Amino acid sequence: MPTIGLFHSTVRAEEKLIIRAAREKKAGIKLIDIRNEVFNPLHYRPDFDIALERSVSTVKGGYATEFLEALGAVVINPSGVARICEDKFLTSLALQKTGVPTLKFAMAFSLEQAMAAVADLGGFPVVVKPPLGSWGRMLAKVNDRDSLEAIIEHKDVLGSPQQKAYYLQEYIQKPGRDIRSFVVGGETICAIYRTSSHWITNTALGGKATNCPVTKELSQLSLQAAKAVRGGILAIDIIETSEGLKVNEINHTMEFKNSEEPTGVSISGAIVDYCLQKINSND
Structure with missing residues (x-):
């Protein structure tokens, strides 16, 4: 029986649906909580035919994927796919490079750069997003320079290094x-x-x-x-x-x-x- 290694953190409704579907299709499914794993290449032995990475944590899921691929395991989705999709700026670059219709965007690292980017995007309002993130969190529709200044100041003072990269997108x-x-x-x-x-x-x-x-x-x-x-x-x-x-x-x-x-x-x-x-x- 082929076995899917389901790498997870919190088991959400989606993972429960996948488990049920696998059982209905007579496929083996092995639940692997990445929070309990020690990814040591000297001792880790995959006991599944394919890994399905479903961690809530992008960081943990990314490291687990890279580790498993280094051991020769097949992972869905592969690290190359994950690396692009987890980063909104890299996703936008990939879309634009291949001619896929997408929204206008820019990256800036200071207020003055961000203001120049706003002009390039057609003026206010614009959307400011964290490059890394999901669930619509920390998105801001920015209507004027005062608002942009406040958001960038908060990111500079309180944010992680990733928050100090300002991904801007045209507002539609x-x-x-x-x-x-x-x-x-x-x-x-x-x-x-x-x-x-x-x-x-x-x-x-x-x-x-x-x-x-x-x-x-x-x-x-x-x-x-x-x-x-x-x-x-x-x-x-x-x-x-x-x-x-x-x-x-x-x-x-x-x-x-x-x-x-x-x-x-x-x-x-x-x-x-x-x-x-x-x-x-x-x-």
Whole structure:
């Protein structure tokens, strides 16, 4: 029986869905809490056929992935994919480099650089984001220089070194929603609208998920975005703009508990199938 090593920290609803899907498909599933592991290359012996990295902690998950790959294990998603997707600036660079429609962005390291970036982006308002982060946390819609000064001062005084890199993005007036599509392997399997009265539409912050039809345009854009970051199991965040659909961010350990019911698609089942296909292709 092929065995998936599920590397986790907190076991969320998503991991429970993956466990259930694996058991329904008669696949072995081994739960491995990375908080309890000692990753010593002299003694660690993988006892699974493929690793599925699902840690809540990006840092811990990243180190675990690099370690397992160094031992020759196959990890979903690979470290190269994770390294790009966990960093919003690197994601934007990858999208732009490959010609995927995306929002205008810039990186700055001081207030004056940030003000120059605002001008390049078309002026206020802009969105300031931490390069590393998820769940819509620490995002700020900045309407003027006074607000930008205050945010940068707080980041400089209170923030970690990563917070002192200011990732700025053009602000787009959404139609009360955005789109999250799910790509597994080479297929866009489903998508949701995330609707909210707030400009941040993340379901973690109360956005409501409803089914979004996967049109040819949406599918092609999602696959282009996935290819830009080297593919795998991904969630693509997309914004509807006056110029058409544009990719905002890409998630490599996405949450999907609010997406299976409205879409009628077993995302967890597709994840397990992808892992099993990878095991078979490596035999």
